[in-house]
Amino acid sequence: MVMNQTIYEMNGKQFQCPIELSVSIFSGKWKTTIICQLLEGKKRYGELNKNIVGITHKMLAQQLRELEEAGIVHRQVYPATPPKVEYKLTVLGEGLRPIVEYLQEWGKHFESSMSTDP
Amino acid sequence: MVMNQTIYEMNGKQFQCPIELSVSIFSGKWKTTIICQLLEGKKRYGELNKNIVGITHKMLAQQLRELEEAGIVHRQVYPATPPKVEYKLTVLGEGLRPIVEYLQEWGKHFESSMSTDP
DNA sequence: CTGTATCCTAGCTGATACTG
DNA sequence: CAGTATCAGCTAGGATACAG
Numbered sequence: 163m164v165m166n167q168t169i170y171e172m173n174g175k176q177f178q179c180p181i182e183l184s185v186s187i188f189s190g191k192w193k194t195t196i197i198c199q200l201l202e203g204k205k206r207y208g209e210l211n212k213n214i215v216g217i218t219h220k221m222l223a224q225q226l227r228e229l230e231e232a233g234i235v236h237r238q239v240y241p242a243t244p245p246k247v248e249y250k251l252t253v254l255g256e257g258l259r260p261i262v263e264y265l266q267e268w269g270k271h272f273e274s275s276m277s278t279d280p
Numbered sequence: 281m282v283m284n285q286t287i288y289e290m291n292g293k294q295f296q297c298p299i300e301l302s303v304s305i306f307s308g309k310w311k312t313t314i315i316c317q318l319l320e321g322k323k324r325y326g327e328l329n330k331n332i333v334g335i336t337h338k339m340l341a342q343q344l345r346e347l348e349e350a351g352i353v354h355r356q357v358y359p360a361t362p363p364k365v366e367y368k369l370t371v372l373g374e375g376l377r378p379i380v381e382y383l384q385e386w387g388k389h390f391e392s393s394m395s396t397d398p
Numbered sequence: 399c400t401g402t403a404t405c406c407t408a409g410c411t412g413a414t415a416c417t418g
Numbered sequence: 419c420a421g422t423a424t425c426a427g428c429t430a431g432g433a434t435a436c437a438g
Contacts, residue, residue, distance in 0.1 A: 170391070178313055178333065180387025181380055185303075185312050187390070191431070194299050207400055215296065218432060223401055233393060244399040245438085254393050261382050262299055268375055269298025272305070273288070275351060275372050309411075325420055336412060341421060362419040363418085 187232050192217055192225045194262070197251070200235065201259055204250040234258070305350055310335055310343045312380075315369070318353065319377055322368040352376070 170177040177183040188194050195214050229235040234255035240246040288295040295301040306312050347353040352373035358364040
């Protein structure tokens, strides 16, 4: 059963149900793309920047920071020159895999219904 | 396996994978709340407006329209005075139920990790 | 290589009033 | 009852330049 009416709060934002909270986690233009990337495994900052077409330094850094603060992404710094930073999903982040896979299935289903339904 | 790099297009917006497309469907401040409501069953406009705390006419109408255009919500008008309009999920929309339920579970898990993790 | 800091804009969102 | 119209504010996102 799907709940509602209860008010959840996090970082000053309010949510009417846990689902809103979850969705707010990967709302943001690049969050899902980043998560997709990291579902493939550990990645360096530069790799992400190269793989994710169109993203800017600012947005990549910012969205990574938000994912990190949410406890979804772990940031590993190797002190060296030049610096090396690796990002990977936390256990919590890995828990998103089934959702992401289901979203992918549903997205494909959605696409095909678009061509036959309108 | 999670795909990427392929470009999907819909309504002029571009997506790098089906997941982005899916997420874009229920991104929007009230979309998930509306979907939650309709997962409980058919609802009238006034019911939604009453149940969803804080939403305005404009946003409710607008988000419902977008969900309708995406083929997630069906709008049934009963010609009468005063008018009566019912909204319900389409088959495609019902397909979101497992996602919503998983998001709820994950959201709760997320909450508890917030209190023990930081 | 891995970021910050600034500045700027489009578009989402809300308040309010009006309508069939 | 179930919307639409208009206007205004905020904020997410992008371009660009700078930095450790």
